[in-house]
Amino acid sequence: MLTRYDKVLICFLLFLALLSFAICAFGVKFEGLKTFGGREVVIFVSGREVARYPLVVKRERIEIEGPLGTSLVEINGGKVRMLTSPCPNKICVGQGWIEGPNQVIVCAPNRVIVKIAGGRGDELDAVSR
Amino acid sequence: MKSTRKLMVLSFLLAAGIVLYIVEALYLPSLPVPGAKLGLTSITTLIVLVLYSWRECLLHVVARTVIGSVLAGTFLTPVFLFSFTGALMSALVMILVYEKLYGKFSLAGVSLTGATTHNMAQLILAVFFVGHPGVFFQMPFLILIAIPTGVFNGVAAGYLVQRTAALSI
Known part of the structure; x- marks a missing residue:
């Protein structure tokens, strides 16, 4: 049912999710907790x-x-x-x-x-x- | 004769899309992540796109969100703005992917790009609405949820298109 490109797309999106999660975690550590929402x-x-x-x-x-x-x-x-x-x-x-x-x-x-x-x-x- | 049949099928799909929109907006329990939902309406969007063309698809999306939100009582509220923007952006991306890359991507892939675009468009809108970039913290969860729902919708639309092909619409 899924073509090879579909699977590549899913992997790419998983990677994107992981990346944005990492960026968010990074952001929390260095921004969110320290600025207390301004x-x-x-x-x-x-x-x-x-x-x-x-x-x-x-x-x-x-x-x-x-x-x-x-x-x-x-x-x-x-x-x-x-x-x-x-x-x-x-x-x-x-x-x-x-x-x-x-x-x-x-x-x-x-x-x-x-x-x-x-x-x-x-x-x-x-x-x- | 031909155009009467087309009109009938399009309005039937529009009605189905509106019902899905309302059922989803009012009755389905929300997923654990705010803003995430199944996106069942994208099934009818995909079917219109496959059976007809991008013009009918855009018309379908605009009519569905407007009529659906009027019936759900959210017309011209922020909720309407969100669903309108998300649906329109995802329809545009799905049209592009379907027209240019169908064959490489199956319908599941097309639907997946649409689902992700829907979420990203709403997220960007939410940043302007809330005025705080912290909204982006939802992004990984929204993408993770878009993957199963997008694939599910695409597969469902694929099955339905197969069945309707037998009816020679």
């Missing part, structure tokens, strides 16, 4: 944007001046957290790491908002056919 960390104080970092960077102590004092924000491994905060309840510190798009850490007493913006979610929102 996401950014945006930090607001009293509603005004004061700092913006790509999620790729590693910053262990970003000092943010709020009304109560200095909050420290840490970016590491594609995640962000509030390291220390001068606020009384430390809810923002207790929230721990965030990494997804549109996740936020809010410190109401010190009026600091740390938000992950940009990029497109890697998760599927919907499948339409």
